[in-house]
Every structure is written in structure tokens, then in C-alpha cells.
Amino acid sequence: MRSSTTGPYHEALGSAADLNTRADELLCALGERVSSSASAISLWDPVAGRHLTLANHDYPDSVMSHFNSWFVSNDPLFKEMERTRSGALRWRDFPGYRRTHSVTNVFTPAGFDEGLSARLVTAQGTYAGTLHVNSDDRRYPRDVDVTEINELRSSVASLLDTTMRPVMVADFLSPGSPAWLIDRSGNCRALHDQLIPDVDPELLSIVARLAGTERKFRWCDPGGTWHLVRLLPATPRYRAATPVALTFATPEPLPFDLTGRELEVLTLVANGLTSAQVAGALVISAKTVGRHIEHLLGKTGVANRVGLATLAHQHGLLSGRQMQP
Structure with a gap:
């Protein structure tokens, strides 16, 4: 011009x-x-x-x-x-x-x-x-x-x-990896034009309710593969814009040899629930919750529940199913 x-x-x-x-x-x-x-x-x-x-x-x-x-x-x-x-x-x-x-x-x-x-x-x-x-x-x-x-x-x-900045961020943080834009209404768009897998409906539902926030959590696909999911705010700067998440899902085993149930317990502990509340949420006994917490402390090497919560938030050791909006 x-x-x-x-x-x-x-x-x-x-x-x-x-x-x-x-x-x-x-x-x-x-x-x-x-x-x-x-x-x-x-x-x-x-x-x-x-x-x-x-x-x-x-x-x-x-x-x-x-x-x-x-x-x-x-x-x-x-x-x-x-x-x-x-x-x-x-x-x-x-x-x-x-x-x-x-x-x-x-x-x-x-x-x-x-x-x-x-x-x-x-x-x-x-x-x-x-x-x-x-x-x-x-x-x-x-x-x-x-x-x-x-x-x-x-x-x-x-x-x-509205896609230029998310594309630049995605190419910088995770070049060549699949990335999506997902809004609060559950609409989804692949960030690049290349053929990449559709987002699983369960993961789409989880991301939609968290759209607009920066989050990191774990999700297990229907085939049993664990993924580290990262969300970055990507809401366009116009009035009445629906919150949008720039979303990455990278296959990655759970660290510390954690089980899926231990991850659920860890997530609820990180959310601030008591052992009794965790038991109620997962429909297990408080004694079983206590054993899971003992295993978590032993596997991660932290000293107490506060340490578990800190570790969970720092490393995204949170189950997407139990994530709070």
C-alpha cells in the first residue's frame, strides 16, 4: 500500500x-x-x-x-x-x-x-x-x-x-505440533490447515469451560494414552468476544509413575478438598484416600498436602475431569 x-x-x-x-x-x-x-x-x-x-x-x-x-x-x-x-x-x-x-x-x-x-x-x-x-x-x-x-x-x-497472534505463539512454543482454537461455546478450529485429528468430545468439553484462562492439565484419551494439555488465553480483543483457548495436547506419560486414580486424588487435594470430601467426590472410602495420599507423598518426594498441591499446579498434574473452572 x-x-x-x-x-x-x-x-x-x-x-x-x-x-x-x-x-x-x-x-x-x-x-x-x-x-x-x-x-x-x-x-x-x-x-x-x-x-x-x-x-x-x-x-x-x-x-x-x-x-x-x-x-x-x-x-x-x-x-x-x-x-x-x-x-x-x-x-x-x-x-x-x-x-x-x-x-x-x-x-x-x-x-x-x-x-x-x-x-x-x-x-x-x-x-x-x-x-x-x-x-x-x-x-x-x-x-x-x-x-x-x-x-x-x-x-x-x-x-x-484473530488467528495471526495464536499462530505465532503456537509456532514458537510447539512448532509443528497440532494446535486448536476452542471457545467457551465449544466451537473448535485447527490452527493450521494441515490435516490433524479432531478434538475428542470429552476434551473439547473440558477445554470449553476453561477457555480464556491459562491452564495445564492431564487427559487420557479413549485409547488409554495420556496427554499433557496446555491452554493459553487467545480471546480476540473486540467487545462481547467469546473467551477462546489456544490449545495444545501432547502425548506424555504421567510422571512419578502415577496412576489415573492417584492423579484424580492429587487434583482434588490441589483443589483444597479434605480427605472426606475427596472420598465423597470419588465414591471411595476416606481410608482409601489416605492410602492414595501416602503413595503420592512417597512417589513425588514432597512432605505434605501443601507440597502436593504446589507440585500439581506447577507441573500440570491435574486431571482435566476434576479441573475447576
């Missing part, structure tokens, strides 16, 4: 504010240079698989709802941009577009007579959202406006890309 174009948007692109504020500032700067009656930025949430409104200047709710649903799934202009990886397209750039559902049933009733949409794609090819500009005067947007927006697309996409 040319420096003459980046200048007016530099402050918004480099701001430390949340994404909503920065998107609003971008639309304000764009409005000073591009003739329009309304403009908006829709953000792509790759984990939930949906679009949401990041900033909206003067579109009615009905139009924004259309942009974030039917338009991105069915509109021929959007699909043409997606297919050809083209830049911004106006209605007049697409033959017959004025006869489509979007124009006749949504845009024209809202008072618009011309418009433009631009898919926001990073230099690495990651789709991050869409910029919309509409006018009540079919002379606008002009050719120069299209050029302006096309020169801005990549920079705005980099600002909006």
Missing part, C-alpha cells in the same frame, strides 16, 4: 485500542476520503464460523444482518470476489447485480442506489472480514474510491486477523 494512502489511517491501524474502536476510527478516516452514505466492517470469527459487526456507520440493522448472513453465504458479488480473489467490487462492476435479491429486497428498500464490498485478506491469504460502503447516489463509490479501498484491504485484514 502506498504511503500516501496509509497516512490517513496510520493512527487507527497502529492504535492499542480494542478492535471495535480501531474499526470505528478506520471508518471515520475512510469517510473523509471516500464518498458514501453508509459504511461498515464485518469481522470473520474463524472459531465460531460466523460474521459479526465490528463497526457500523449508518446502516440499518436489517442491512447489517443481511451482510453477516445471507450475503456472505449466497450473494453472487461476494462469491465472485471469493472465487477470483479479486479486490473491491461495486454493483456496476457486476453485470445484472441490480436484479439480485440483495439489491431489490435489502439495499434499495434501505435507500441505497450503489454500493461496494471488499473482502479483507492478509498478505498471507487469510480472510479476516469484509468492508462495505454504500451510497444513495449511484455516481459513488468512484473509481478513485475503489483504488483507495483496495490499497487499504491488506492492512485492515492484518488488523482484524
Whole structure:
């Protein structure tokens, strides 16, 4: 992008504010240079698989709802941009577009007579959202406006890309290993495009309730293999964002020759439960709990329950099934 174009948007692109504020500032700067009656930025949430409104200047709710649903799934202009990886397209750039559902049933009733949409794609090819500009005067947007927006697309996409930072963290901490983004609603997305195993439903449920926090715990898959699971907060910085966990699951035997039952007891002890409470939670006798604690002290070499709790939290010796939110 040319420096003459980046200048007016530099402050918004480099701001430390949340994404909503920065998107609003971008639309304000764009409005000073591009003739329009309304403009908006829709953000792509790759984990939930949906679009949401990041900033909206003067579109009615009905139009924004259309942009974030039917338009991105069915509109021929959007699909043409997606297919050809083209830049911004106006209605007049697409033959017959004025006869489509979007124009006749949504845009024209809202008072618009011309418009433009631009898919926001990073230099690495990651789709991050869409910029919309509409006018009540079919002379606008002009050719120069299209050029302006096309020169801005990549920079705005980099600002909006919610996967870029998690990818960098994953490549630094665990290069080449499978990693997922999992949100509080249980939506899951593999961080890289390569084929990796789906997340087991039980593990997905555990991670979903812990999403947005930094955790480390152990989980045994249905085949009997133990894994060290690490969660890092990866919640995007926009308002009303669903908490997200950057998730790694690495096959790793339990240390100290611990058994699965001993790990459960250790987890509940680390959670602060008394022996009687541990017995009730696991439906075993308090005497059996006492024997497990003796074995844990002997295997780990720590002196007491406090030492066990400290060890458990430091080394992720916590059973995912017994983890507290």
C-alpha cells in the first residue's frame, strides 16, 4: 500500500485500542476520503464460523444482518470476489447485480442506489472480514474510491486477523505440533490447515469451560494414552468476544509413575478438598484416600498436602475431569 494512502489511517491501524474502536476510527478516516452514505466492517470469527459487526456507520440493522448472513453465504458479488480473489467490487462492476435479491429486497428498500464490498485478506491469504460502503447516489463509490479501498484491504485484514497472534505463539512454543482454537461455546478450529485429528468430545468439553484462562492439565484419551494439555488465553480483543483457548495436547506419560486414580486424588487435594470430601467426590472410602495420599507423598518426594498441591499446579498434574473452572 502506498504511503500516501496509509497516512490517513496510520493512527487507527497502529492504535492499542480494542478492535471495535480501531474499526470505528478506520471508518471515520475512510469517510473523509471516500464518498458514501453508509459504511461498515464485518469481522470473520474463524472459531465460531460466523460474521459479526465490528463497526457500523449508518446502516440499518436489517442491512447489517443481511451482510453477516445471507450475503456472505449466497450473494453472487461476494462469491465472485471469493472465487477470483479479486479486490473491491461495486454493483456496476457486476453485470445484472441490480436484479439480485440483495439489491431489490435489502439495499434499495434501505435507500441505497450503489454500493461496494471488499473482502479483507492478509498478505498471507487469510480472510479476516469484509468492508462495505454504500451510497444513495449511484455516481459513488468512484473509481478513485475503489483504488483507495483496495490499497487499504491488506492492512485492515492484518488488523482484524484473530488467528495471526495464536499462530505465532503456537509456532514458537510447539512448532509443528497440532494446535486448536476452542471457545467457551465449544466451537473448535485447527490452527493450521494441515490435516490433524479432531478434538475428542470429552476434551473439547473440558477445554470449553476453561477457555480464556491459562491452564495445564492431564487427559487420557479413549485409547488409554495420556496427554499433557496446555491452554493459553487467545480471546480476540473486540467487545462481547467469546473467551477462546489456544490449545495444545501432547502425548506424555504421567510422571512419578502415577496412576489415573492417584492423579484424580492429587487434583482434588490441589483443589483444597479434605480427605472426606475427596472420598465423597470419588465414591471411595476416606481410608482409601489416605492410602492414595501416602503413595503420592512417597512417589513425588514432597512432605505434605501443601507440597502436593504446589507440585500439581506447577507441573500440570491435574486431571482435566476434576479441573475447576
